[in-house]
Amino acid sequence: MKYDLILAGVGGQGILSIAFIIDRAALLQGLNFKQTEVHGMAQRGGAVQSHLRLADGPIYSDLIPRGKCDLILSVEPLEALRYLEYLDSQGRVITNSVPYVNIPDYPPLEAILEAIKKVKFHLLVEADKLAREAGSSRAQNMVMLGAASPFLPLESENLKRALKEFFESRDEKMVALNLRAFELGRQVALKQSWE
């Protein structure tokens, strides 16, 4: 089993938290993983991405070859499009539909959503709305992780356990909220029919 995903978003949107939780869940499940991340300059509001590879055998390259990515999981719609050339023909795009506009030449949202809808397996999630429902719009990243969870080769219990551990070590009060966000995202994905 091999599963390659790209996490995308804007610096500060919590991509690394998603990655960290998936890594932990993989470890809990006895899977191998490699995950790249971006530190330094780009984290200041720039485009950030993380290649995350899961497998039950050895993983060599830290980077995913173009055309081999199984899932693009993005916390921002424009950022989802940036990595389309990495996507396998059967790959999925799961993205937040709510834009994060911090550049003057942000393309029209309709054009972005149109392009995402051209991908056969796509899922648009109103992460902002669901995160607020869970208690804070900052939890959009966990909504998106929830929305991706049915497609990852990871037990949802392991993901939730990793999520709990992650927030417990930072801020105890945030655990329940983020778990709710995860569940809300997961429900959206489970309701979606893909054919």
Add this chain to the structure above:
Amino acid sequence: MEKMVVLGDEAVALGAIHAGLAAAYSYPGTPASEIMEFLIRESKEKRFIATWSVNEKVAYEAALGVSYAGKRALVSMKHVGLNVAADPFINSSLTGANGGLVVVVADDPGMHSSQNEQDSRFYAHFARIFCYEPSSHQEAYEMTRQAFELSEAIGLPVMIRLVTRLAHSRSYLVPREPVKGQARQVGEKSHWTLLPINARRRFEVVLNKQAELKHFSEESPFNRLELSPENSSLGIVAAGIAANYVLENLPEIKPQPSYLKVSTYPLPEKLFRKIIEKVETLLIIEEGYPFIESTLKGIIGLPGKKIKGKLSGDLPLSGELTPDIVRQALGLPLFIREQKKPLPLAARPPQLCPGCPHADTFLALKEALKEFPQAIVFSDIGCYTLGYFPPYSSIDTCVCMGASIGMAKGAADVGQHPSVAVIGDSTFGHSGLTPLLEAARSNSRMTVIILDNGTVAMTGGQKSYASGNFLLKMIEGLGVKREHLRVIEPLPRNLTKNAEIIREEINYPGLSVIVAVRECLQEARKKKRGQE
């Protein structure tokens, strides 16, 4: 022991701790910062010293002092940091190490967060020391542990060369039982005084150790040679992380080529001789400059053999390796079918955080410089380098740490006016004091703006040595006149006032320093969170 999830940087740090590290020093810089971040976190419980230094040179010297005193020391930095520390680094190979001395340098091929992509293997070669180049987290951990032992056994510093892709890759490793570093007797002190009479003798010693280093490299289990009887035409050499891209694709290459993985320097000559004997073409895949390729090729080449790599154009000379680039060099088809971008995607470059104090300083500077279209603003390295981009478009240079002040002085020397330097507090502490001393003693006609946000913001908020009142006292102490040392608070409501102050000081025919004091927002936020 239990598996641990770590960054490549952290694998090195853990290896050092488990090797009985006594003290570690560093200056923040991507992609090396997380080594020290990890060491500082761990040092709270375990008993060793882990400190951010004022710059890489001081960090290196501190580590060298630890080594002389007989304890194990680590010094880590990004690649360009070794330029700053080059003086003690090169000379420490002559003085030799006593307690294990390991220097970790993280290169940044592709310049993700750097001003160049220099390859530190050349530095190791230059200083004639041993260098490890890990390809995985486990290797980074094991090599660091071994590096301390080797350093003590051979009496020289040892380098670990990382690249961004490993430094900032997260995976797991399985640690082994830690050992305690044994304090060593303080050694022969005359080694340490590099008067010509000693230095000549020590250089001979270092030269004589080269054969031993090469032998160690040839015997190292981190290098692996797999000769394939099936394929007499192609052999592949992969160094460090490049090995991963090769291994990923190796099963597809038929018939199976001979393969040499290189992880240590000086190059394991014996293994190269074995592989080249068996093949016609040797493809060299390495991250960074074509170090191995040019070593093998020289200017004459190998008669009857083809050496392929970056110099031959089979791989690009610049930028980072990717699985696709390596597939192409291996002659394998890409997985991707030509695909057009769905729509023109606007780039999203990094930018100052909304409300960042630097933004207000830049806007005031821009306002003040309206009447001086001939101004040059020499700047430096930090978040404020993003002042290059619109809407600020406020700075004209970024060369290396601390360069702004020296460059502004040089320009002022030949009549450039206004000659403005913009530098952050930590960068000023790193390398700004000495040029300011020079400018103060000659009362150069220039204006220095120090952005005091109280932290090393770009790399995640490490300690700054030159902030607050302490900074003001230092500036005065260097000889800057009190009446031309001005303090402003960069806030939107102070725009006009601040612009006026900058204008006044530009018009003053001598040296003035303006300190813009306001805390970095990210740091303020962190503190607030801590208090809740």
